[in-house]
Amino acid sequence: MDWTGMFFQGWQGIVRTLVVGALAYITLVLFLRFSGKRTLAKLNAFDLVVTIALGSTLSAILLQESIALAEGAVALGLLILLQLLVAWLSVRSRPFARLVRSEPTMLARSGAWCEEAMHRERITREEAISAIRQSGGSDVADAEFLILESDGSISVGLRHQVSR
Template sequence: MFFDSWAGLGRVLAVGTLAYVALVAILRISGKRTLTKLNAFDLVVTVALGSTLATVLLSKSIALAEGVLAMALLVLLQFVITWLSVRSPGFQNLVKSEPTLLMHQGRFLEGAIRSQRITRDEVMAALRSNGVTDVADVAAVILETDGTMAVIKGADHDAREPTLLTVRKP
C-alpha cells in the first residue's frame, strides 16, 4: 500500500521526466493558444492534457510513446478546432458559446441568470471580488465564454480609471 518496489519509483522518475519534457516541447511547438482558457473547449483540452500526463506517469500499462502520442493528438485536435473556428464563423458558432449579460446598470437580468444556471449569490461574489460595494455602480456583469464573470463598473465609478465604457482619447 505504501511502497511497491524501487522499480516502480524508477519508472515514475524516468517516464515522468521524459513525458514532462515531451509535453513542454509539444506546447512550445503548438504556441500560446494551446493553453489559453478563452472558452470551455480550451479548458477541457487543458484538463485532458493533465489527465493524460498523470495516466502516463502512474499506469504501467501505458507506454511513454503512447502517452506522448495521446498528448500530441489532443494538441493537434485543439489546433484544428481553433484553426477552423478562426476561418469559419459557422464552425465557430458550433464549438464556442457567446458571452451572456447577467446584470445591466445595476439590475439583474433574471432570464439570463436562470438560463445560464447562475445564482444571484455567485454574481454578488464576483462583484465583491472586483471591489464593488454598491450594485448601482455596476454597468454590466458578463458571463464570459470561459465561465468567468467580467464586471464592468459604471463610467462615474472613478474618473481616474478608464473602463471599457470610458476610454480616454489622447
C-alpha cells in the first residue's frame, strides 16, 4: 500500500487549490456584496439552506479538480440569484412567502404555556425557560409572551421588570 499518496499528491493540486480557492473566494465575496445583506441574513430555514449550499459549493470548487472556476462561479451566482428571486417573490406575494418561510409561533402568553404550539415546534420547557432566564426572568410566570421567531430564536417579553 502506497501511503505517500494519502498525504501528498504533488504540487499541481496544491497550486490549483491556492489559485482557484483565492479566485473563488473573491468571486463569492463580490457576488455577496452585489446581492446585498439579505443573502446571508439569519431569517429563516430557507436562508440557512442557501448559506450552507454556498459553503458547500465553494468547498467543491476548491477541492474537486473536475469543477472549473467558471463553472463554480456560475453555480455560486445561480444560488445567489435564486435567493434574490425568492426574496423578491416573498415581498410581493404573501402566499409565496408563507410557502418558503415559517411564521413566528406563540409559545407562552400571559405566564401560561401554549402546549400545542410547543409540541408542534418541538420546543421543550427547558429550552423556553432558558430563553426567559437570558432575558432576566426565571419562570414562565415572568413572561408576558414567548415567541419562536422565523429564524429559530426565541423572543421574550417579560410581564414586569424582574429585580435580581
